[in-house]
Amino acid sequence: MRPETLDNLHRILGDKGIVTGADVHEGYYTDPRGLGDVRPNVVLRPASTAELSQIMKVCHDTAQPIVVQGGLTGLVTGARPQHNEVVITMERMNGIESIDVKAGTITVLAGTPLQVVQEAADAAGMVFPLDLGARGSCTIGGNLSTNAGGNRVIRYGMTRDLTLGVEAVLADGTVINSLNGFMKNNTGYDLKQMFIGSEGTLGLITRATLRLYPKPKTQVVAFCAADSFDAVADLMAHMRTGLGADLSAFEVLWAKTYAAVLSDVAGIKAPIPQGHAFYVLVEMMGSDAAHDTEKFETCLGQALENELIVDAVLSRSNAEIDALWDVRDGMAHAMGKQQPSVGFDISLSVADMKVIESELLRRLQAALGDVRLFIGGHLADGNLHLVAKSLKEGPQPRDTIQEIIYGWVGEVGGSISAEHGIGLLKRDYLAQSRSPAELALMRALKLTMDPKNLLNPGRVFDMGTAPMAGNAKAPTP
Template sequence: MQGDVVKALLEALGADVVTLPEQFGSRQVVDWSGLPGKTPRALVRPRNTDEVATAMRICNEYRQPVVTQGGLTGLVGGANVLDAELALSLDRMNHIVEIDRVSGTMTVEAGTPLQVVQEAALDADLYFPLDLGARGSCTIGGNLATNAGGNRVIKYGMMRDQVLGVEAVLASGEVVGALHKMIKNNSGYDLRNLLIGSEGTLGVITSAVLRLRPRPRAVATAWCALPSYSAVTKLLEEAQAGLAAGVSAFEVMWAGYYDAVLANLPELRAPVAERYPFYVLLESVGGDPVRHAQAFEEFLGRMLEAEIVSDAALAVSESDALAFWAIRDAPGEYPKFIPDHAAFDVSFSISNVGDVAQRCDVRLRERWPQAVVMIYGHLGDGNIHIVVDVPGAGKTLHGEIDDVIYDVTREFHGSVSAEHGIGTKKKAYLEFTRSDADVAAMRAVKAALDPNGILNPGKIF
């Protein structure tokens, strides 16, 4: 039976679309999480939605499980093959179909890399605001499947806020959704928002209409040093109220993170001379370069005068801003100095984040006094990242560290996943965030759209 489905796929789609394991070569087939993943029974690389629909009809008929794969930059094992599954890669569906400057939209295929979308928007004198460290590898389909967030959620929202229409193929092979350009569409259930964030368990997203924004004409960036967490939240409050153009990024870093990355990555330079308990990378975008820069500098001066900010460095060039962002983007260099770290992506009410961070730090150090604990994140949306490394322990303590962090998450009624999804990594902790009734409702939706359970089995639940 298993050989029959591969044969049927080959007959329907051809060897150019269906690749067998012995032909994979060095192709990556697992995500960045480091979690276990098996080699798929075959790799299907369709060129269009019709071929995706054909593949899904055949797989559904044979009850063949399918895992959809994008750029494989996920961190929770959501795109990994667990058993005798097929992999469905959308890497060939990587075209920008249309840019409509009047509507402010871009229609793209799901395999299009995020960076390609960003650059195409800029070429059209528009702006696609979603931004992630994996921008060069991650794809729009993966961004949609995980409802990606990133650095500028505070101003523009999550991935679901950047999308007007979605086309997807269900497990049955039926095509649903529409590539419309309407902001307002209240015609029944919103299948778009049901599919976004579903981690490939409800359908295969094939195309989307993305919402573009006016291109910023001015970017002002500052590195701020602060004396306390209350000063951090006060700065956020003042920036949102006092900067006419608003805040486009508000990245907070605890001293433990800042000290660790500067100590281990010599290419980074300290923006301020002294050491402080907290640091914020503050960014605001606007339309008038002269007036925006002046207003931003005046605002920063008021914050220093009020002693909300203890010290600050203002970016006077793009290279200065990039140097600030290099400190915040240092997690990409973790393999150089903490290759066996445990990483967490959690979210809370902004008012609770300071207490959460302190409680996590205390509990971790009670168990492992020598632990390296680094905390940082997108405070404007309540999302923090906690990274823990116990020297000499390798990955043997990851399960115990998980329990510490997720126990605190449950105590503060937070979310065990702010950006990356549940995948396999966080399945055991889903109940910390969602009620039994929530999970039952999600299972009911899954059963209705995928009654044979072939789409990304073993993920989320």
């Protein structure tokens, strides 16, 4: 960056708003994937939308690329700085602006941690239902930019479903205020949707108005065992029919994943013995304290009678609810310990989930020999997480594993990214899930809104190269 540009930015932000040189610590280029390759020379810390707008005007005039950061909890290296990029962190744009309990809305700054929003809603007697394992570190701006999912999508939807309006700054510094609290607003294009899920490539989200819901009066959780995938799928249909909209989570662990949770995650006790093919966490959140537990128990009892499940443990206290959820949340920790390995976040039809383990193992073992596969996730919304681990000597054959798994996902019409985004890690495989016409429209939109390619350049797709054709990298199984 030229000295005069740095001076202009310093005048805008003051001493607290800019970090340079040796003062740039590892926290600005480290994410869950590890330490980045590039240490940024400049980190900009705006405290308001007005300051961010001025920053972007300077960057636009000097053609300075930027990368925006929230909590740096993303799993696709989208917020890691690359060569010649300046970091813009939203850490000072942090706080709750207003809560309207009657309207069921909360307006927050983009740098606010998700847990802070949850706690503010709770204090107001409401609930903000988005929930992720990184809740204490991830920020609302990051949740919006990646359209985060989490544990209760089946009931409340993705982040975009919880968002009524956003404010964003464009590449040239223009401020777009689509911040409103209306559920119905058919006044032309819904501009907020361009920014939600675009991973900071079309504009930088600064504020959001989010939906709140009344607190559930009851929460009941069961942990179950099933001996076939058909039984799991039938159980999901049965619980949906019996519980309706009160079904709030349906999480499934394959047997090897359950075993890894019990062996590799400290403090986890087995609610059900090993030896079954699948383990399912079912949760109900309702509003009828007098009858909800009875309804849940009846529904679960019918599942046992119909042999959809072979064993079950039902929560009787908040402590037991937490303990059962700890088993499910232990999946991420257990998968993370299978190193070295390659992780995936995909969406599939339920029919394809039935064969995922056998089909992927067949292909992976044909190419690589002995392979371990760990699978689990949010079955009811079609999202599975998996980790593949080759036992061959030497570094993990990451490219081969990705080509095989993403190739199969493309063949069956699935999504290579269910809730983590594309970033840099999945960019070369985007055409497995998007048609050439869709990719061309995305690139045209990027070119229109960011013609100098300054906002998170290279994320999602590379504007300098054509996207690869669908299944182009998929090997012959």
